[in-house]
Amino acid sequence: MSFSPSQEAIELLDNLLPSGAQQRRRIYERVVQTVLMCTSFITVIVLFAVAGSLVPPTIDFFQEVSFGEFFGRTEWYPLFEPPAYGIWALMSATFLVMTIAIIVAVPGGLAAAFFLNQYASDRVRRYLKPTLEILAGMPTVVFGFFAVNFVSPNIVQKLWPFGEVDFYNALSAGLVVGIMILPMMTTLAEDAMNSIPKALIEGAYALGPTKREVCTGVIFPSALSGIIASIVISLSRAIGETTIVLLAAGASAKFTLNPAESVQTLASFIGFAGIGDQETDSTGYRTIFAVGTFLFIITFILNIISIRVVRRFREVYE
Amino acid sequence: MNETTTPTAQSLIASSLSKGDGNIPGVNSGRAAQIVMEARDLSVYYGDFLAVRQATFSIARNEITAFIGPSGCGKSTILRSLNRMNDLIHSARVVGTVLYRGIDLYGPLADPGEVRRRIGMVFQKPNPFPKSIYDNVAFGPRVNEKFTKSELDGVVEDSLRKAALWDEVKDRLKASAFSLSGGQQQRLCIARALAVNPDVLLMDEPCSALDPIATGRIEDLMREIKSEYPIVIVTHNMQQAARVSDMTAFFSVESTGDTNRPTGMLVEYDRTVDMFSHPHDERTLSYVSGRMG
Numbered sequence: 001m002s003f004s005p006s007q008e009a010i011e012l013l014d015n016l017l018p019s020g021a022q023q024r025r026r027i028y029e030r031v032v033q034t035v036l037m038c039t040s041f042i043t044v045i046v047l048f049a050v051a052g053s054l055v056p057p058t059i060d061f062f063q064e065v066s067f068g069e070f071f072g073r074t075e076w077y078p079l080f081e082p083p084a085y086g087i088w089a090l091m092s093a094t095f096l097v098m099t100i101a102i103i104v105a106v107p108g109g110l111a112a113a114f115f116l117n118q119y120a121s122d123r124v125r126r127y128l129k130p131t132l133e134i135l136a137g138m139p140t141v142v143f144g145f146f147a148v149n150f151v152s153p154n155i156v157q158k159l160w161p162f163g164e165v166d167f168y169n170a171l172s173a174g175l176v177v178g179i180m181i182l183p184m185m186t187t188l189a190e191d192a193m194n195s196i197p198k199a200l201i202e203g204a205y206a207l208g209p210t211k212r213e214v215c216t217g218v219i220f221p222s223a224l225s226g227i228i229a230s231i232v233i234s235l236s237r238a239i240g241e242t243t244i245v246l247l248a249a250g251a252s253a254k255f256t257l258n259p260a261e262s263v264q265t266l267a268s269f270i271g272f273a274g275i276g277d278q279e280t281d282s283t284g285y286r287t288i289f290a291v292g293t294f295l296f297i298i299t300f301i302l303n304i305i306s307i308r309v310v311r312r313f314r315e316v317y318e
Numbered sequence: 319m320n321e322t323t324t325p326t327a328q329s330l331i332a333s334s335l336s337k338g339d340g341n342i343p344g345v346n347s348g349r350a351a352q353i354v355m356e357a358r359d360l361s362v363y364y365g366d367f368l369a370v371r372q373a374t375f376s377i378a379r380n381e382i383t384a385f386i387g388p389s390g391c392g393k394s395t396i397l398r399s400l401n402r403m404n405d406l407i408h409s410a411r412v413v414g415t416v417l418y419r420g421i422d423l424y425g426p427l428a429d430p431g432e433v434r435r436r437i438g439m440v441f442q443k444p445n446p447f448p449k450s451i452y453d454n455v456a457f458g459p460r461v462n463e464k465f466t467k468s469e470l471d472g473v474v475e476d477s478l479r480k481a482a483l484w485d486e487v488k489d490r491l492k493a494s495a496f497s498l499s500g501g502q503q504q505r506l507c508i509a510r511a512l513a514v515n516p517d518v519l520l521m522d523e524p525c526s527a528l529d530p531i532a533t534g535r536i537e538d539l540m541r542e543i544k545s546e547y548p549i550v551i552v553t554h555n556m557q558q559a560a561r562v563s564d565m566t567a568f569f570s571v572e573s574t575g576d577t578n579r580p581t582g583m584l585v586e587y588d589r590t591v592d593m594f595s596h597p598h599d600e601r602t603l604s605y606v607s608g609r610m611g
């Protein structure tokens with residue numbers, strides 16, 4: 001018994017085959033897909049290019065300066081004779097400024113996020129959210145001048161209770177970096193709180209707690225991973241911040257954790273030395289790349305942590 | 319536009335429970351003394367939209383009250399206005415009176431948090447917190463009272479027993495609530511609601527996401543606890559309403575001329591046996607008989 005397709009089936013098949021117009025649409029779809037794919041690859045390529053351009057000068061640098069010197073000392077005079085390459089001077093300052101910034105941004109950002117999420121009326125929310133976004137988009141140089149011309153003379157130098165304060169100091173820089181990352185911290189933390197299912201929040205309120213108890217007892221733990229991720233992202237923003245620190249904390253690299261002193265961080269060293277007149281074939285010039293690599297690795301690790309944390313966060317509700 | 323006058327504290331307490339419409343035709347006259355909650359001319363707006371108009375009914379001790387009616391007729395809206403959950407929706411506005419043991423729930427004497435603690439709620443979809451089983455049940459007692467660790471353990475065990483979940487979870491109280499099945503999660507939510515020792519329990523389609531066995535367990539549970547907690551249950555399942563409830567309120571929608579969104583209304587409210595065998599209203603009869611098959 002042989003099988004032959006019915007007339008109906010043949011017509012159906014004809015209709016299923018792509019017409020000219022459909023074929024054109026398909027080709028167009030291909031083109032769009034390819035273009036989109038290329039643009040996303042560009043980001044990856046740029047990332048590798050940046051990382052790659054850091055590597056050769058860094059390798060050269062470590063042929064001239066030993067790991068022991070770099071990680072074992074606390075003096076940092078790479079551009080003087082005789083030079084000293086102890087990264088801990090920059091590390092201590094980076095840690096100091098970052099810590100001050102985080103002390104400002106985390107409690108402030110969380111409080112603002114709780115307020116926006118649970119306390120603010122729709123009206124207030126409608127005005128506050130865009131204001132935060134404008135603040136987040138402000139050029140950092142504006143914050144830098146605010147730190148030097150206002151925060152340092154009017155606040156830090158007036159209110160510091162423990163003796164002398166340098167005009168350029170880590171505290172002003174840290175405070176203003178904290179203010180700079182505050183909007184981002186707030187927005188990210190609020191997004192995390194907002195992604196908690198509404199039914200869950202209703203279930204909490206149905207048990208009779210106050211808003212504060214819902215915030216601390218349900219919203220905070222439910223959004224914890226998202227909140228941690230927002231802290232880590234703010235942290236890497238603070239570590240990488242150059243302009244504000246350069247303007248407000250000065251350029252004296254020293255191993256200290258005293259916020260009243262002028263300091264130099266990893267990022268502000270790069271900003272400082274990068275605009276100087278280093279010969280391109282000097283150890284001093286290669287120092288910039290070595291510090292850059294170091295900074296790159298730190299922020300890279302922080303970002304990986306935040307991605308991990310966010311991924312764990314997603315698993316919770318799916 | 320404010321149709322309610324703000325009564326004085328004295329008049330609030332004084333509003334007597336027997337004054338209400340506890341004397342429904344055909345319902346034993348002793349019921350009036352058992353009334354715990356009363357809604358009088360209760361209307362709810364969302365913005366300008368009148369979602370439900372002028373519902374009047376009462377909830378008595380030892381009774382399960384069922385809310386039935388087509389989708390969108392305002393059953394959830396009315397239920398949520400009984401424990402001020404509507405406060406969480408900014409556009410919602412309540413007009414009329416809800417009395418709880420003689421106190422106006424929307425009056426100056428009532429604190430929304432305290433109202434919700436006394437009048438508990440279970441939702442359509444199980445909504446446990448992303449915490450352990452123990453911490454889910456303990457959340458309410460922790461915020462509402464100071465308990466020692468062993469007292470809290472007792473409250474948690476008690477609540478889980480009442481919700482018929484204890485035997486299934488007693489060995490894994492520290493496990494995540496998300497590790498439970500849907501039916502278990504719903505019973506956990508009931509345990510969580512019972513843990514704050516409420517006076518009334520509101521349940522919005524608590525079984526709609528559950529299989530018949532889990533549904534049966536929750537219905538048994540409702541019958542067991544109704545002597546302690548009067549229950550109001552919203553359900554689309556007529557058999558369920560007939561099986562568990564003592565009183566039934568039938569809501570429906572009516573189109574008002576000016577808007578195209580229909581407003582919900584309470585059509586009839588009576589003993590369940592009467593509602594299902596010989597209701598007074600045509601609309602109740604056709605809904606009940608249509609849905610019973």
Ligand SMILES: Nc1ncnc2c1ncn2[C@@H]1O[C@H](COP(=O)(O)OP(=O)(O)OP(=O)(O)O)[C@@H](O)[C@H]1O
Nearest residue numbers: 364369388389390391392393394395396407409582
């Ligand atoms: N948050 C809200 N904002 C605006 N309108 C709402 C809101 N919630 C409910 N409504 C409207 O109020 C009316 C009653 O809704 P409600 O949820 O109370 O109905 P229901 O009887 O519970 O329906 P269902 O059986 O489908 O759950 C509907 O017209 C609905 O669209």
Ligand SMILES: [Mg+2]
Nearest residue numbers: 393394395522
């Ligand atoms: Mg509903």
